[in-house]
Amino acid sequence: MSNEAQIELVGVDKHYGQFHALKDISLTIEKGAFVALVGPSGCGKSTLLRSLAGLESITGGTMKIAGEVMNGVPPRKRDVAMVFQSYALYPHMRVAENLTYSLRLKGTPKDQALKAAEDVARTTGLSQLLGRFPRQLSGGQRQRVAMGRAIIRHPKAFLFDEPLSNLDAALRVHMRKEIRALHDRLGATSVYVTHDQVEAMTMADHVVVMRDGVIEQQGRPLDLYDKPASRFVAGFIGSPAMNFVPATVSEDGQGIVLDLPGASRLSLGRSLEPGRNVSAGLRPEHLTVTQTQEAALRLPVGVVESTGSVTYISSDTDPEITVVVHGRSPLSAGDTMGLSIAPENIHLFDVESDRAI
């Protein structure tokens, strides 16, 4: 991977009438990178992707693809390929014609176009299906045609707009790997929009978390997990979601501690002025169930759900605390569980600004 910027956004703004959809977005995507735009619906991630494609016009800022300013350049001259959520296959064309559509528009000779289609069909596993119409394909096969249609063009960037959301769970996991493998093989630059943080975390080199039209945080997937910049990112990344507990910083004999509701107390491995109200973030997988007497937290058990390999235990408290236990747990509703957590795994957020402390 080189450090050359393939896509460069500086201060991009987008208004729909009164609605401010993208607010001062600055983002650099290196050549060969796989970047995921992730966020809840309405956060502007799709708008940003469609702006990159030229399907939406931006109202401010600069957008560069491969060094060229793209503001106002129509989609067909941007040399980017997009894979749509609906796949947007041409229903009146066979698979081969769908794949070669862009080549035929460019005036590529028929035999060359067909050869390119056969090559792409081989890499995407469509060789047997070139003569079919899209309506004769399964969801996964349509997805491959949509990918093949993008690959055949050797574009400057691939844009994916929630391409896996119409597939069933098993196929989604499979296609996740396949898309990533394809990206690596082609050495392409990819921008991938999804609302599924697991997809973003597993596929991307670089994750951009968006919320209400702004970039909340960006970085490598595990950096976002380890050092979320805000309560929003902390709650969005990781599954099941992080527990948030209101807490007060105080001091006991040994050092700085955190007072939690219910007279619980967690020791905090860093210094912070006592008396400050904070929100403590505890990841379900960082909490361990221990003997009640040595536990920092003692909570009544509410619901116990087991998938066999993992057990989710929710407390019968407000706010609810979820714990993930590997294997099975002898606990059941009505029991009291003791929990402990390593001090370095406690995340603290300011109550006012929601920023990490």
Next chain:
Amino acid sequence: MDISQTAIADRRREANPISRFLASMRDGRGFDILLVAVPLAFLIALSGLPLVYNVVMSFQQVDMFSLGTFWRPWVGFDNYVAVFSQPETWPILRNTVVFVVASIAGQFLIGFALALFFTMDFPGAGYIRGLFLVSWVMPGLVVGAIFNWILAGDFGVLNYVLKSIGLISENIFWRSDIAFSLWAVIIANVWLGTAFNMILLAVGLASIPKDLYEAAALDGANAWQRFWTITLPMMRATIGAVVSLGLIFTLQQFDLFASITSGGPNNSSNVAQYWAWELSFRQYDFARGATISTVMILVVMIAATIYVRSTRHEVRG
């Protein structure tokens, strides 16, 4: 009553044909059959029988004295031979073809252009498109009367416009000049049918998914290429339906001929459907009128077959 008694009562009811009939009417196939039977009886009585009667009449000798009976002398294809040996037959059939082709072409092209225009969602598009429907709901005779004024030779507004933009130097007597009389009716018919074409085509356009155009744009297609490679192929079924319906409606067009030219002068604007009426109800030659109608039934049936087939082969999804 316990369960076995209920079963016995049920069985007893099943044995009774009247209650069995009522039960099937309430929740069985009987109700389905009834729903189909009523419109079917209606269609047979009011469309099927007259159609058959008309076909039978074209093989009979019909005059004022035998008009009241069904059992008239059978003459085989004599009426057909007679009709096709009349000197005016071929010019009238030629007029019919010109009328149908020109009307459909005009209605379709203008209707498609308007439908495409209204896909650009500008303010007020909905209202203006609604206004276009006015032409479609107007009775043909009223449209004819309006076009009589527009097309008037001495003071008609069409001549005025054409002269003002320099297309013609002399007034055209649209309704009485044999070179223009048929076109006078075609112009009125195009106006009458355009809105219908526009609405059907607009529905077809609206059903093409937007993301196909976006995908095509990203694949490098300009507006013209998108029209030829996405819009037209996706509209194939709709276009087939619109043209077939246009053929049927155009062959039914009678009011405009009655109100604008009455087929004249000297049959120069006469077409098969108006001629059939003239023969039957002006000259009281019912057999020949029926003969021409039967020929037209064949043509319309071919069009209807094409229409049904084109809507069956919908290419979607």
